Amino acid sequence: NAGVMQNPRHLVRRRGQEARLRCSPMKGHSHVYWYRQLPEEGLKFMVYLQKENIIDESGMPKERFSAEFPKEGPSILRIQQVVRGDSAAYFCASSPGAGRDEQFFGPGTRLTVL
């Protein structure tokens, strides 16, 4: 059973470009979470999605950031018009259901904005 997969693992963008980060949850998992980790800091929650629904986006910046988890395919975190402050590691986690299920994390995507 493959774990949570994220791609790309490393992504370099110039200021003003768009970044698209993909997350494929573990098989059978319908809940996806995105977290961001700035250099030398802890992880910060961004958004929680179930299939086709955003459940909690309280950690998402109000502008330029969006997330989706379509019925088919991976979850996508999209960052428009990237700035240098967006440089960070972005981790995706999945769980089989709501409640106390543990979250399994992917290896992360390291975004560098030049």
Place this chain on the structure above:
Amino acid sequence: DAKTTQPPSMDCAEGRAANLPCNHSTISGNEYVYWYRQIHSQGPQYIIHGLKNNETNEMASLIITEDRKSSTLILPHATLRDTAVYYCIVRGPIDKLIFGTGTRLQVFP
């Protein structure tokens, strides 16, 4: 904001038990204590969680005080591969994990 307080760093000799403390004095009755660790820059790894009873699995033991205001994660025989940042997290009904700054555990030979 994180509802937990952890020491920023700890050392442990290889083969000895590593005891990592966590304070969560404002924990609510329906909130669980979770532990994750992050080795280098990898994705966090789940270790263990509990509500009020002590818990044990193949990785670690979790001791929660009777008043639930603090807990201790115990790695019974630390190895060099246990060197990581350990996060204690209080998780409520909303499913997101709120990470603090964690404890950086250094296991030395």
